[in-house]
Amino acid sequence: MKKPIITPWKVQGSVDYDKLIKEFGTEVIDDKLLLRIKKHTKDIHYMLRRKIFFSHRDLSFILDEYEKGNKFFLYTGRAPSGPVHIGHLVPWMFTKWLQDKFNAELWFQFPDEEKYLFKENLSLEDTEHWTNENMLDVIALGFNPKKTHFLIDTRHAGLMYKEAVKVAKRITFSTVRSTFGFDNENNIGEIFYTAMQAVPAFLPSIIYKKKIPCLVPLAIDQDPHFRISRDVITKLGYYKPGILHCRFLPGLGGMEKEGKMSASEPQTAIYTIDDEKTVENKIKKYAFSGGRDTVEEHRKKGGNPDIDVSYQWLTFLEEDDKKLEKIYNDYKSGKLLSGELKQILIDKLNSFLKEHQKKREKARREVEKFIYKN
Numbered sequence: 192m193k194k195p196i197i198t199p200w201k202v203q204g205s206v207d208y209d210k211l212i213k214e215f216g217t218e219v220i221d222d223k224l225l226l227r228i229k230k231h232t233k234d235i236h237y238m239l240r241r242k243i244f245f246s247h248r249d250l251s252f253i254l255d256e257y258e259k260g261n262k263f264f265l266y267t268g269r270a271p272s273g274p275v276h277i278g279h280l281v282p283w284m285f286t287k288w289l290q291d292k293f294n295a296e297l298w299f300q301f302p303d304e305e306k307y308l309f310k311e312n313l314s315l316e317d318t319e320h321w322t323n324e325n326m327l328d329v330i331a332l333g334f335n336p337k338k339t340h341f342l343i344d345t346r347h348a349g350l351m352y353k354e355a356v357k358v359a360k361r362i363t364f365s366t367v368r369s370t371f372g373f374d375n376e377n378n379i380g381e382i383f384y385t386a387m388q389a390v391p392a393f394l395p396s397i398i399y400k401k402k403i404p405c406l407v408p409l410a411i412d413q414d415p416h417f418r419i420s421r422d423v424i425t426k427l428g429y430y431k432p433g434i435l436h437c438r439f440l441p442g443l444g445g446m447e448k449e450g451k452m453s454a455s456e457p458q459t460a461i462y463t464i465d466d467e468k469t470v471e472n473k474i475k476k477y478a479f480s481g482g483r484d485t486v487e488e489h490r491k492k493g494g495n496p497d498i499d500v501s502y503q504w505l506t507f508l509e510e511d512d513k514k515l516e517k518i519y520n521d522y523k524s525g526k527l528l529s530g531e532l533k534q535i536l537i538d539k540l541n542s543f544l545k546e547h548q549k550k551r552e553k554a555r556r557e558v559e560k561f562i563y564k565n
């Protein structure tokens with residue numbers, strides 16, 4: 192097994208989420224907190240029930256303020272470097288639920304310089320292209336255009352840079368180096384980048400001229416940026432942002448092998464623009480199976496849903512607990528075969544993607560509404 196590595200730019204090996212909570216110093220989202228959320232949302236999103244969103248920083252504070260009538264805004268983002276895959280959609284779908292339930296504004300950052308700085312062979316023209324494409328996927332999820340604002344770093348630089356330097360001045364190279372494992376070969380843009388990612392967590396407070404709490408749903412690999420910028424944000428006079436952390440959707444080859452689904456390994460991912468046939472082929476060919484070697488053995492001993500990628504994917508995608516439970520039990524008992532389980536996932540993905548792709552094309556006409564105009 193590869194040694195686990197988790198930074199915002201690399202996730203490798205099997206991830207021990209309990210250990211991460213300790214290492215990163217975050218808190219579990221426990222039942223008490225779930226009940227508190229439920230008071231406001233009426234139901235509990237399946238990603239909370241299933242602990243896909245499993246950890247947080249200062250969610251209690253965000254709810255304290257909310258209960259006092261001090262509403263928060265949401266903030267998340269996507270560094271454009273290629274097509275969006277199903278794994279990317281996980282935190283965004285949950286963010287959409289939060290927007291609806293709390294009637295919250297969403298500020299969505301497209302740091303189009305980030306992957307340009309961190310990747311060898313990506314030009315700014317490339318990231319501009321991917322920004323335009325990736326925005327469509329975000330819009331397709333149904334965010335409220337009146338309450339959602341896209342920030343594109345190079346396009347909104349005039350607005351953001353002034354705030355970024357205030358953050359940058361208060362973070363030392365030594366902190367960045369140890370947090371991200373940088374060395375003398377990293378370029379100075381990489382060293383500065385965290386400052387840009389911090390800005391949207393307090394920019395709305397500047398724009399609206401009042402302190403507004405901020406809640407950031409993200410995949411746990413993004414936490415280090417906020418671990419080092421949250422204190423700085425309070426030093427600048429704003430509320431400390433609350434953070435909600437989610438797990439990674441495993442790559443098709445399984446978590447042990449590849450870590451999170453990787454956009455640079457196409458056979459491990461399903462892209463939002465994949466057609467039906469491609470989805471079917473990829474799942475059949477690459478989705479790691481927890482089944483037995485022969486049908487006879489599978490019928491007798493049953494499969495292992497806990498390591499089966501198709502089942503794991505369904506826990507991220509199938510909202511209906513009862514359906515999911517039945518699939519789990521049937522697979523474990525040997526009643527459901529691996530090919531049949533894969534087919535359930537293929538159907539689920541294809542019906543989702545059919546709708547998503549329609550909305551994604553429609554979104555081409557709506558982009559301008561979402562881009563923040565200052």
Ligand code: TRP
Nearest residue numbers: 266267268269270300388409413
């Ligand atoms: N760095 C993120 C990525 O690599 C993009 C991002 C920008 C982001 N701001 C964020 C992610 C806030 C989560 C929360 O895709």
